[in-house]
Amino acid sequence: MLTFFLKKLPSVVMVAIASSVIAFVLPRLAPGDPAVALAGSDASPEQLAAVRDQLGLNGSLYEQYFHWIWNLLHGDLGRSFAMRRPVATLISSRLESTIELAALALVLMIIIGFTLGILSATLRNQTTKAALDVVNTICLATPPFLTGLLLILLLGIAFPILPVSGEMGLLRDPVKGLQYLILPAFALALPQAAVVARLLATAINSVRGEDFIDLAKAKGVPPGRLMRRHLLRNSLGPAIVAIGLRAGELLGGAIVIEAIFARNGLGQLAVSSVQNRDYLVLQALILGAVLIAVLIQLLSEITIAALDPRIRLEG
Amino acid sequence: MTIRILPAIRHARPIGGMIFSVVLAAGLCATASVRADDGKPVRGGTITVSQTADAQPRNILTLRAGNSPWVKNVFETLTQTDPETFEVKPLLAKSWKVAADGLSMDIVLRDDVTFHTGRKMTAEDIKFTLETMALPETAAQVGFIAKEFQSIDVTSATTLTIKFKKPLANIFDLFEEANVIDKETYAKREDGSQVIGTGPFKFAKWSPGASIMLERYDSYRDKSLPYLDSIEFAVITDSTASVSALRSGRSVMATGLSQNDLVEFTNNPQYQFVNSGGTIFPLGVNVTKAPFDKKEVRQALGYAIDRQRINDQVFGGIGVPTDLFWGVGSPGYGKDQALHYGYDPKKAKALVEKAGATGAKVPIVVPSIPANRSIFEIVQNNLKEIGLAPEAVVLDVADFDKRQVAGDLGPAFILIHGQVGFSTATLLSSLPSLRQGNPSGFWSDQYATLRNAVTAANSPEATDKAVKALSDYMLDEAFSLSLVQTPGQTILSDTVKGVKATLRSQMLFGQAYLAE
Amino acid sequence: MTDIAVQSVAPLLNVEGLSASFAGRHATIRIIDNVSFEVKPRRVLGIVGESGSGKSVTVRSILDMLRNPGRVDSGTVMFNGRDLVGLPEAEMRKIRGKRIAMVFQDPQAALNPVMTVGEQIAEALVVHGASRAAARERAFELLRQVGIPDVERNFDQYPHQFSGGMRQRVVIAIALANKPSLLIADEPTTALDVTIQAQILRLLCDLKDELGLSIIMITHDMGVVAELCDDLVVMYGGRVVERGTVADVFSAPRHPYTAALLHSVPRIDSNTGSQLRAIPGSPPTPARLPSGCAFHPRCRFAVERCRSEVPRLEELAPAHSAACWVSAADRMSVPPEEEGLVRKARRTLSANPILQIEDLRTDVNRGSGSFFSKAKPIFAVDGISLEIRPGETLGLVGESGCGKSTLSRTIVGISPVAGGKITVAGRDVSAMNPEDRDTIVRTIQYVFQDPFASLNPRRSIAQSLGEALGVAGVNGEKARERSVELLLRVGLNEDFLERYPYELSGGQRQRVGIARALATEPKLLICDEPVSALDVSIQAQIINLLEELRDELGLAYLFIAHDLSVVRHISDNVAVMYLGKIVEMGTAEQVYGSPQHPYTAALISSTPEPALDARQEKIVLAGDMPSPANPPSGCRFRTRCPIGPAYFPEREICSTSSPNLKETATGQKAACHFAGTPIKAGTRDEAGNG
């Protein structure tokens, strides 16, 4: 495992450097100025220039980049222009909300995805199977913000059962926190679950054609055991890759869901820092997201290797 | 419900203005000072207020939507204008005297004022505050007034004398915004670690993007005040979420809601509207760029736009369609002038044809704010009717703001100004649409003369005359067309009493208490 | 393999009129039609047929294990007095694995890769009601019984950690777990090497005697039938065409197909001067079955009636039935064919070798290293020298994994040279720079094993040939003319130009593959197992074609195969490879006539011969070939060598020094310290593993 990580290290470092450059350059290419967020739109040009100077935005781009990287290597993410707080503090204050949402969405995604996937791979009745297929396709075809919207309409306005905006930390109040979490997590998880379900069903169906399934049947293995011990375990690979890819998306991509359900997560922080051109916050978020995506990719490789004894971790 | 992601910025704009609400008070159910106090004030309790924009402790000397709900509870000013009588009343200043030539002012301060650090406030702090207002990096809207100071002389711990370069009719606009700051801790306000004022509440905690906590200042000079123990200001950027917070009783007050959400509360006796502050939406054109270098075309715009429909469809009829920038009913606000340009597309079309501008392409810069986009949709529809070819250039707010500051917005643009409530003299210099270096590229000797007349006017009659003369000129030149002024509305549950508001919609909780 | 004729004993399994079909999207296709046979207790029934003959479907139908969308249409399967057709799934499950067990063709695929072998064996017991502990205990016992060494450790291994032979033993252990009375083995040795095949056949034989099993053995290999079976069913086009005891069928085949099949396979001891007697055409697919007797288009005895009426299976001799109008009419066995045509005289050989290899090494682990460390080299080819002269055929024999394909790929530059020298047409091409490659391309071409995989399914035959001709600089109209020429040359015609590979049969595809190789007019063809993916009846056609081309065009061949009979038939010289090295090399007569290396001797002995007189004691090598990543010290064969230190501990030299390839008394070269030592036949299992 250690050698696996060591072997992956150079490419991870490369990705990190490249994404740090992109994270630095891309927001700065966009017109706008972090100083405007502080000085306000009514400020005069002189006032704006003074604020810029105070924020240290007048140095050259090279200087700013290397200054940032240097501090980064010393564990200092810098200070938000707009909120005047250390970036690390800002991010950690939003982390709980996002992690709770992503984690619950992940769990829902796995549960729903596996249930649908196994069902559609086992059902023999053509009509139910077709119905399930349509349901699955609809889930797949409905983007999270739309699901979220429909859920708000249904459970927030038509039948007000669950709170549809705001949030509550799970640590503060687990029951209420869960109530706040369930709808956004569900909206976020549903389309992804459909993807997982579809991949899983395809994988199961292709494993079904393998000789060892015939052997298991010839042994007299009953269907339930056949699914658990033989079909499922050999079909997990693609599903895990998909879950890994999606998990990154859940973490960083909950932006719209957070907006719709009025949650203060990292997605909202990212959006507000784009709006304010709060470069340092944005840079940290982008870099973090890319690294987490890389990490998740490595983790799914490890998981797959752990599940399949044939695969050994190689660089 | 509004998904306010980029548009959240909108609330980072200064809002203000009480004059406006006073005028509207008759027409709408709301009153300016909230509810007559019934029952006796009770000590203790905590309330939650929801606001749509985040606090900006760095900008406590500037009007900011995110600061308005709380800043006047932590800070106090030299004077405070009574929003009902417009009478300037002393707060930290005990008394003042303006010299006969209008070029200096003597101020006497209260001697029982302490900062939250426990230090006594002195005249040095006032001097520091006023000097800081003038600094460009403070970026205060009214900072230009402080720049007209010749000197500030501290004569004792409680007295000081200010000398002006010229007579300043709008000096109280400055005083009203100059929150007295603690010289020693001012630098630490930036990240919210130490926000020290003299008000009835202490600034306890700021979670950026999430909430601000205020706690009772026990050593306040009036020992009975404040009644409440603490106030939480929750930042809920989404308007609908604010509504649910209010409905569920989590918050007792919500600011910055969208019109669509307010509609739900109109006939509910448990809630009250506080119309305060407000926003002007002007359509500006650059007079140096074709086709707007022709006055006829600019005037045609005035006739072309259906302001009433904008008010009805974009603002739910809550605003006032007006051709003027000045606060409705303020000195010099001419009712006829306000209706100078009636909706008359035929006339507009004729004017455009006369100017030979038919078919001209008109790129209109619009900030990516829902209200502005909606206004644009009506405007472009109106302009098409008169034979122009408008096209949208939607800019995200940060980009738009930067170009507005630089005065570089192209041939036409729909702006948003949240400065309702300042005096006309102040507006002339603080509104980007009107100030020197405006994005319309408009400046003339006559304009300068008329502006100076307004600034120099030192009696109500003189002001009235000067403002009307300026208005006539501006309506004729039509370089920037005010379309509609809308009030910022705050909604308040009846469980809390004694909440007051300043002239520019900052909330005052000093005498607020929870109903039994 | 004593032949106890027990005619009177009631059959264990009686299949009567079994028909099954696949429901396709457009039509339902009958796969097997009216199949009847019986299995008697303690006897081995062989079911023989080519691809598409329906033999697998037949046995799957017995256990109701047809894959979707297959289903049994009619017929009965009486097992112990109970009809299995239409039995409810739950009941069927009690029979599967408990009473009737199955062994599959590909042990690679037949084991669940994510379960340990022990678990998989135990599962067979658990699902039939055994307790976990008991199942585990029995699994250990079974592993021992099927000859898995070091059971304690291997119990918890995963299938991929086992060799092919060991895996097949595990599959057999699973099948035997519940002591079934009938074992169905579906081509159990086809995917295995000869030496391993011999091991598995021996194991089945022993188990049958030990446990009193009945076995249904499905195979396409008459050699396997001759070796193992008592009774035989020959299937063609989904129908049974002949049925009888092995002795009867082999000595007097009643169906022309059976006869042709028996004669089309080259014999390891056969004369190499004559052509093989190939069956023309190719086996039918069930979707397009010829009318009447399905074999009639390929049958040299066919009469008018064969075209229109399906012959019934009739008993033509006691306990010997055939479905043939012709033999039914004269009640005679099929007359033996006349000798095959004698081949044309070979061109004289020139003295200069066209390909010369000296001490070649190939590292197959190159490039898989990481940023920090270089990968440990794995030499799949480790110091090989050989030469081929124009017009000469060198047969290269060895088991899978011995490095023969790597060698050929290194020669044509697909795998990089790690050491040694390759000289092609007098030019040293070891550096493989562009000019070298040019020389190689003009001199050497390649014929691949799998004719389907080596033709791009998306490109028409004309396109595939055109690509090759383009490399040779022939384009446009000329290329078309040349393509037609090439097609004619390999026995196809112009019609094939616009076809796509999927429209061609395996034999036709392989002909196209050969035509493509000929496009650049090479001097040497490397044929990498060119017939092993083909049906038996087609193999002979392709071998005849290759021989014809060689004789007419003066081509040289490097003929790589694991099938010793085929190599013997076609080769002038033979090299035997083991674990990256050549262990014996000489003329075909020398090597086959008097093998000097024990490995060669074992290979020859292990090859099943389709003749009853071939039933003799074999030299069965123990264990598997070690991995080239970790070759044994000294002689690489010593771990399995029947005359090596495993059996004769005093022969220490084998472990310490690697024997060189040197001339032996009989003329050929062999790399053995004890070359020519006679070997005692028999199983070496017990001592070999450990």
Next chain:
Amino acid sequence: MTVPQSKPMHRRWFNPSIARYMEAFTTTRGIAALTAIILISALAFLAPVVFPGGYDVQSRESLRAPSFLHFFGTDELGRDLFVRSIYGLRSDLALVYFAVPVSMVAGTLLGLIGAVSPRLGSFVQRCLDIIVGFPGLILGICVVLVLGAGWTALLVVIVVSGLPGFGRLARATLLSQQQREYVIAARTLGVGKWQIMVRHILPNAVDPIIVQGAVFVVSAIFIEAALSIVGLGLQPPEPSLGTLLNNGIRYISRAPTYVLGPTVILIIVALAFSMLADALNATVNRK
């Protein structure tokens, strides 16, 4: 024993792969998808003919509920929402029909670069990994900010978002095809790298890429909608499904029917293309 196939539809002048795609449209699912897509596209692109008044007819009748006059009701400016939805669909389809093929081609080429230089290939792959790692909409928002809101920015965002998917698929095909015997056969024949890529690898990459393309159409529409929701979609007054949703959400409590029309259309489009992908996938995978 493999399931024998009935003889595949074959026409001499057809490349078999094209013939196979045609076969996708003989299944119920394929016919349904194709019909839906043709109808939707026809309706969308004929919108100027069907509704010659255009999408910007404003009136004082704002936020009306659906009626026979206005199938989907009216928006806040009194415009007919059905007309706007159809025109919005037209914008989306125009966008998608242009951007998705571009993304497919560009992604495939990037993925296949490894055929020419393995080093460059893995470098490109790393770059695509970075795009994947970018948090959700942020990449899109940044690109839109740099280029300015409007058609160009949306096109670029959609094309870029598609690159990793297509690139990975193409690369996977490349890596598997390089092991195929017919590619090795071509190499032993001495066929050049580029020719091998064009003749053998590219055609095999086409199948999965086309299926992925149909899947990505749905994602592309979602990207448009998501960017519109954050206010960075098409410029007003031009409607798109995303801007309609965005506006509709603001009036969800006063006029809940506002979002329904665009939502239904969005789901129908997504459904049609998912089904198309399914049908193609099923056919392509049938060997």
